[in-house]
Amino acid sequence: xxxxxxxxxxxxxxxxxxLVLHAYANQHYGFFRxxxxxxxxxxxxxxxxxxxxxxVPLIAGFADWLAPGSLTVLRALSAVIAAANILATVLLVxxxxxxAFAQWIAALCVMLAPIQLIEGLFLFTDLFLPLAWIGxxxxxxxxxxxxxxxxxxxxxVIVGFALWxxxxxxxxxxxxxxxxxxxxxxxxxxxxxxxxxxxxxxIIIAPNLVWQWRxxxxxxxxxxxxxxxxxxxxxxxxxxxxxVMLLNPGAAIVWIxxxxxxxxxxxxxxxxxxxxxxxxxxxxxxxSHGKDYYAASLYPPLFAFGAAAIESxxxxxxxxxxxxxVILAVGLIGMPMAIPVLPIDTFIAYQDALGDKPVARxxxxxxxxxxxxxxxxxxxxxxxKAVSDAYWALPEDERAKAVFFGNxxxxxxxxxxxxxxxxxAIASHNNYFLWGPRGHDGAVVIxxxxxxxxxxxxxxxxxxxxxxxxxxxxxxxxGLLLVVCRGRKASLIADWPSFKNYN
Numbered sequence: 001x002x003x004x005x006x007x008x009x010x011x012x013x014x015x016x017x018x019l020v021l022h023a024y025a026n027q028h029y030g031f032f033r034x035x036x037x038x039x040x041x042x043x044x045x046x047x048x049x050x051x052x053x054x055x056v057p058l059i060a061g062f063a064d065w066l067a068p069g070s071l072t073v074l075r076a077l078s079a080v081i082a083a084a085n086i087l088a089t090v091l092l093v094x095x096x097x098x099x100a101f102a103q104w105i106a107a108l109c110v111m112l113a114p115i116q117l118i119e120g121l122f123l124f125t126d127l128f129l130p131l132a133w134i135g136x137x138x139x140x141x142x143x144x145x146x147x148x149x150x151x152x153x154x155x156x157v158i159v160g161f162a163l164w165x166x167x168x169x170x171x172x173x174x175x176x177x178x179x180x181x182x183x184x185x186x187x188x189x190x191x192x193x194x195x196x197x198x199x200x201x202x203i204i205i206a207p208n209l210v211w212q213w214r215x216x217x218x219x220x221x222x223x224x225x226x227x228x229x230x231x232x233x234x235x236x237x238x239x240x241x242x243x244v245m246l247l248n249p250g251a252a253i254v255w256i257x258x259x260x261x262x263x264x265x266x267x268x269x270x271x272x273x274x275x276x277x278x279x280x281x282x283x284x285x286x287x288s289h290g291k292d293y294y295a296a297s298l299y300p301p302l303f304a305f306g307a308a309a310i311e312s313x314x315x316x317x318x319x320x321x322x323x324x325x326v327i328l329a330v331g332l333i334g335m336p337m338a339i340p341v342l343p344i345d346t347f348i349a350y351q352d353a354l355g356d357k358p359v360a361r362x363x364x365x366x367x368x369x370x371x372x373x374x375x376x377x378x379x380x381x382x383x384x385k386a387v388s389d390a391y392w393a394l395p396e397d398e399r400a401k402a403v404f405f406g407n408x409x410x411x412x413x414x415x416x417x418x419x420x421x422x423x424x425a426i427a428s429h430n431n432y433f434l435w436g437p438r439g440h441d442g443a444v445v446i447x448x449x450x451x452x453x454x455x456x457x458x459x460x461x462x463x464x465x466x467x468x469x470x471x472x473x474x475x476x477x478x479g480l481l482l483v484v485c486r487g488r489k490a491s492l493i494a495d496w497p498s499f500k501n502y503n
Contacts, residue, residue, distance in 0.1 A: 014083075035123050039064045042060040042062065048212055050216075051222055089301075108251075109327060122373075149193035160200060281295050358455075403444070404446045407476075437492045444487025446484055460488075468482065
């Protein structure tokens with residue numbers, strides 16, 4: 001392809017726009033709760049953590065070392081991967097025989113899908129999953145076409161790498177395993193190749209599995225907590241509707257067309273595996289109370305199938321133009337709801353004008369009027385300043401014994417990242433529990449509580465020294481009393497095992 005051709009290629013044009021868009025979005029709001037936690041985890045490198053494999057925390061720790069306090073640097077890789085997702089989807093369309101129109105359609109669908117916008121902005125553990133599954137899908141397509149099963153080895157390499165970012169791809173694999181016997185690839189099950197691929201993935205992720213084993217498989221405990229109470233339980237219709245909204249309602253016709261094509265159209269029936277896998281994953285997620293975005297990585301390949309099928313069926317220019325217009329219009333209208341491209345007051349007015357209401361994905365109260373993705377970017381610096389002020393106001397002898405005890409990893413991480421030269425915070429939540437009380441017995445503890453009676457019976461004295469106030473933060477992180485507790489009646493060290501909170 002010539003240089004001029006690349007400059008008008010959908011992967012290049014939309015990839016560059018993605019990078020610019022995400023750089024602009026970083027100018028609004030602040031660090032997300034999980035990003036602060038990843039930074040702290042990355043400062044303590046390990047082969048694993050209670051709630052995720054080590055790759056993303058290591059990336060966060062490196063970014064924090066390279067440019068402390070820079071959202072742009074922290075999230076740079078996320079933007080690059082988002083652009084790579086567009087390129088990979090376009091290449092998948094080409095593999096399926098799709099030409100320019102199909103490539104543009106699929107690229108637009110990936111770029112403007114709200115869940116892809118979110119995952120392309122924040123440094124989340126989902127970072128590599130869509131790209132990994134596009135690669136896996138390309139291998140499945142080639143194996144279906146050629147019958148050459150050696151592709152399972154590279155499949156295992158991709159899966160092994162993805163597992164270093166997030167274990168979620170195991171659900172995609174589980175759904176694939178359920179679908180495989182009903183497709184031509186079932187013949188692979190009597191060869192050695194899929195098992196060698198699985199062994200390859202297992203070898204790659206082995207150090208992390210050893211870490212999980214040595215710590216009692218905490219991720220399984222955490223996953224059980226999510227399925228048994230933390231995550232909202234959605235019915236199948238509600239889960240399917242959430243897929244439409246998360247992937248851009250305007251683009252729903254494309255991925256639904258992809259499902260229909262590989263299910264019914266003779267030209268595409270060879271790839272029915274992808275429809276069966278999607279059905280299986282929907283049922284698995286509903287049954288296990290999975291969050292609605294857990295299935296997001298399956299959609300770029302479906303966009304590719306749908307775009308290629310639509311290109312071969314929809315020939316009138318007006319119809320093609322209408323489809324592009326719908327995808328663009330609905331995607332652009334929904335974009336401010338996914339990523340912070342508007343100042344906060346403008347966003348609230350925009351949300352009200354649309355009549356949109358934030359949607360919860362967990363059993364928690366949303367920070368009206370913001371969705372949780374936005375609300376969890378507010379209040380952390382103010383919280384850290386209040387705790388720092390309380391710490392430095394203590395007499396010198398008390399400062400030597402004082403520690404901040406967070407209610408969750410977000411509070412503790414905010415103090416560790418934004419605190420004014422404070423001792424490392426402690427918390428009983430997820431990996432902070434493994435790091436323990438750091439030698440603090442409870443002589444002087446700074447805490448945030450919603451009611452004083454939560455701590456008055458535990459300490460000899462409790463002094464209120466402040467209050468958190470952030471109108472845009474999550475309700476459970478604002479309006480809290482900042483207290484200095486002295487003389488814990490039972491040793492914090494002795495009680496620590498009973499505090500474990502994997503959730």
